[in-house]
Amino acid sequence: MKKEQQLDLYYQMVLIRRLEERGAELYQAGKIGGFMHLYIGQEAVSTGLIAAREDRDRVITAYRDHGVALNCGISANEVMAELLGKATGMSKGKGGSMHMADTSRNMWGGHAIVGGHLPIASGFAIGDQYAGNDNITICMFGDGATNIGYFHEALNISKIWNLRVLWVCENNQYGMGTAVDRASAVTEIRQKAEGYGMKNGQVDGMDVTKVYEAAVEAMKFVRESSQPYLLEIDTYRFRGHSMGDPERYRKAEEVKKWQENDPIGIFNKQLLDKKIATKKALDEIEARVEEEVAKAVEFAEASPEPAMEELFTDIYAD
Amino acid sequence: MAKITMREAISQALMEEMDRDPKVFIMGEEVGVWGGTYAVTKGFYDKYGAARVKDTPIAENAIIGGAIGAAMVGQRPIAELMTINFGFSAMDYIVNQASKLHYMFGGQFTLPMVIRAVGGGGRQLGATHSQTPDAIFAHFPGLKVVSPGTPEDAKGLLKSAIRSNDPILFIEHATMYQVRGEVPEGEYTIPIGKSKVQRAGKDVTIVTYCKGLELSMKAAEELSKEGIEVEVVDLRTLRPLDMEPVIESFKKTNRAVVVEEGWKSYGVGSEIASRIYEEAFDYVDAPIIRVAQKEVPLPYNRTLEQAALPQVADITAAVKEVLK
Ligand SMILES: Cc1ncc(C[n+]2csc(CCOP(=O)(O)OP(=O)(O)O)c2C)c(N)n1
Ligand SMILES: [Mg+2]
Numbered sequence: 001m002k003k004e005q006q007l008d009l010y011y012q013m014v015l016i017r018r019l020e021e022r023g024a025e026l027y028q029a030g031k032i033g034g035f036m037h038l039y040i041g042q043e044a045v046s047t048g049l050i051a052a053r054e055d056r057d058r059v060i061t062a063y064r065d066h067g068v069a070l071n072c073g074i075s076a077n078e079v080m081a082e083l084l085g086k087a088t089g090m091s092k093g094k095g096g097s098m099h100m101a102d103t104s105r106n107m108w109g110g111h112a113i114v115g116g117h118l119p120i121a122s123g124f125a126i127g128d129q130y131a132g133n134d135n136i137t138i139c140m141f142g143d144g145a146t147n148i149g150y151f152h153e154a155l156n157i158s159k160i161w162n163l164r165v166l167w168v169c170e171n172n173q174y175g176m177g178t179a180v181d182r183a184s185a186v187t188e189i190r191q192k193a194e195g196y197g198m199k200n201g202q203v204d205g206m207d208v209t210k211v212y213e214a215a216v217e218a219m220k221f222v223r224e225s226s227q228p229y230l231l232e233i234d235t236y237r238f239r240g241h242s243m244g245d246p247e248r249y250r251k252a253e254e255v256k257k258w259q260e261n262d263p264i265g266i267f268n269k270q271l272l273d274k275k276i277a278t279k280k281a282l283d284e285i286e287a288r289v290e291e292e293v294a295k296a297v298e299f300a301e302a303s304p305e306p307a308m309e310e311l312f313t314d315i316y317a318d
Numbered sequence: 319m320a321k322i323t324m325r326e327a328i329s330q331a332l333m334e335e336m337d338r339d340p341k342v343f344i345m346g347e348e349v350g351v352w353g354g355t356y357a358v359t360k361g362f363y364d365k366y367g368a369a370r371v372k373d374t375p376i377a378e379n380a381i382i383g384g385a386i387g388a389a390m391v392g393q394r395p396i397a398e399l400m401t402i403n404f405g406f407s408a409m410d411y412i413v414n415q416a417s418k419l420h421y422m423f424g425g426q427f428t429l430p431m432v433i434r435a436v437g438g439g440g441r442q443l444g445a446t447h448s449q450t451p452d453a454i455f456a457h458f459p460g461l462k463v464v465s466p467g468t469p470e471d472a473k474g475l476l477k478s479a480i481r482s483n484d485p486i487l488f489i490e491h492a493t494m495y496q497v498r499g500e501v502p503e504g505e506y507t508i509p510i511g512k513s514k515v516q517r518a519g520k521d522v523t524i525v526t527y528c529k530g531l532e533l534s535m536k537a538a539e540e541l542s543k544e545g546i547e548v549e550v551v552d553l554r555t556l557r558p559l560d561m562e563p564v565i566e567s568f569k570k571t572n573r574a575v576v577v578e579e580g581w582k583s584y585g586v587g588s589e590i591a592s593r594i595y596e597e598a599f600d601y602v603d604a605p606i607i608r609v610a611q612k613e614v615p616l617p618y619n620r621t622l623e624q625a626a627l628p629q630v631a632d633i634t635a636a637v638k639e640v641l642k
Contacts, residue, residue, distance in 0.1 A: 033441070033442035033618075033620055034441065034442035034443050034444060034618055035443055035447070085442075085618050085619035085620060086619075091618075093617070093618060093619040093622070094444075094445075094617040094618055094619060094622070095444060095618055096442065096444050096618030096619075097618075098444055098447075099444055099618070112443075112444060112446050112447055113403075113404070113407065113446055114376045115376070116407075144375070144376045145376065147375035147376055147377050148375075148376050148377050148378070148379075148407070149377070149379055150407075175375075175376055176347070176348050176352065176355075177348055177351055177352035178347075178348065178351070178352075178373055178375070182373060183373075183374075183375040183376070184375065248351065248352065248353065249351045249352060305619065305621055306617075306619055306621075306622060308621075308622070308625060310617075310622065311612065311614055311617065311622045311625055311626055312612075312614060315613075315614055315615070
């Protein structure tokens with residue numbers, strides 16, 4: 001990775017973190033409603049992953065989607081506006097936190113039914129294969145999603161039909177309050193790909209550089225061989241499953257231990273140690289992000305509510 | 319009489335039945351260590367242990383299919399759907415298997431199982447997480463569908479459901495767990511398949527259930543101040559449907575409004591209205607009005623979502639309209 005790109009990744013990770021911290025405050029203040037799942041702690045995963053894609057590659061994920069949206073190039077303004085349910089959000093305030101999409105940026109959404117988007121991801125690849133292009137579909141999902149039938153149906157069909165899907169399991173150790181070993185027959189999720197004769201790999205999701213390198217390699221394989229690949233990325237969410245999670249299922253020491261492995265802290269140190277950036281340069285990025293997030297909040301708060309007629313638009317296309 | 323919340327009522331019913339019958343166990347997502355997403359089974363895991371309070375993987379088919387199998391071989395499982403929306407992921411097991419196996423195999427075995435499911439909108443959860451699809455499930459013979467509107471009914475009906483030998487879908491409303499109401503002291507059950515007059519009146523009959531009951535009781539109160547006395551009939555069970563109290567009330571008032579949270583088309587209101595027309599046509603003084611959700615997937619934005627959901631004002635307006 002070139003220096004500029006590394007600094008850009010750092011910027012993206014800090015942007016996700018700060019935007020969500022503000023989001024959490026706005027949620028507490030009652031300005032954001034519904035379910036909001038924070039990505040804090042997992043920033044290196046989608047940042048490293050999406051940095052490795054071509055613009056024509058499609059991205060689809062679950063409801064923990066703010067980071068993915070930002071990484072795909074959706075503006076902080078639009079993300080914040082959607083969180084506040086405003087007309088200027090990318091889903092016009094109809095989708096909210098869990099449903100961020102901007103198909104012009106090949107971000108095909110946050111999806112709230114666990115595992116439900118996996119067969120749809122296969123479908124993207126079916127469509128692209130039918131069209132005769134070599135686009136890749138990058139489909140992200142949680143560890144918990146690998147225990148539902150959708151996952152298995154989608155993986156199987158992607159293998160027998162030689163679909164260009166990069167399956168990405170974000171193993172953050174829990175599906176809500178259920179630890180992986182209480183819900184999954186194998187704790188290394190990548191092993192599930194073996195059952196489908198699918199190539200797979202595993203990478204440390206707290207190190208954005210490693211994620212990026214693994215993603216580049218996996219995408220090269222998918223594109224060139226026209227075969228699916230499952231990449232397991234090990235990570236941890238620093239916050240509750242969603243806002244208001246009492247977190248009775250994990251110990252504070254465990255959370256603390258992982259927090260010492262902060263992906264932003266790790267990358268910050270790497271950039272300094274390798275003399276890729278000075279402290280001043282990184283501080284400037286922080287300051288730029290602070291300003292961008294503040295502006296996004298201002299933009300979202302000043303934005304209009306969707307008009308009442310919007311209730312009845314977009315139900316049908318014809 | 320003790321005044322308790324809907325959450326406490328459901329929780330008590332589960333606990334009393336688990337204490338009474340060792341065949342009863344619970345399985346579902348986050349029912350154990352977490353204590354239930356809506357805190358209904360808080361403390362159960364410590365009290366009954368992992369064998370009777372089973373945290374499942376996120377696998378709705380394995381949950382409902384598993385409950386069916388366990389019930390067929392003689393246990394009394396209570397399967398929990400974290401929300402009824404995830405029931406669509408297990409639709410085949412609910413409507414194509416649970417509802418048919420007893421009949422199709424000539425009654426050789428029974429399916430003494432309850433599916434507890436949380437439904438309803440109003441929490442800004444977006445289109446896939448906010449539905450009130452009760453009518454869809456009530457469409458299928460072989461499945462019983464219960465959806466209470468008061469803590470008293472919730473407790474008594476759930477206890478009956480657990481003791482019943484039929485598969486029963488028990489639908490709770492996500493915004494009603496804090497609703498308080500009087501509950502009889504000590505042991506009681508309420509029979510499934512019996513509608514109930516929750517408020518007596520002479521001018522208009524409101525037929526409703528679950529969240530609709532909460533809204534209708536408020537509407538009735540407001541209307542009463544204006545001298546309009548509404549009789550509120552609570553269905554409590556959608557299948558089997560008990561029309562007797564509805565028809566009896568209608569013969570007295572000759573006017574009806576049906577209130578439900580789900581969509582109007584092909585909904586509970588459609589069923590009730592046609593049953594009234596069929597069974598009491600000579601008593602009809604005005605077209606029956608259905609108050610229901612606007613025909614849109616529910617949006618996230620709070621103002622739009624509330625505009626799509628039936629409100630107390632929609633009910634009072636409908637009552638005045640049928641009185642014209
Ligand atoms: C079919 C279905 N069942 C249950 C849920 C409720 N639910 C939402 S998120 C979640 C946990 C998912 O865990 P995981 O896949 O590991 O993703 P994470 O939240 O850890 O990112 C559950 C059970 C749902 N949305 N869809
Ligand atoms: Mg997880």
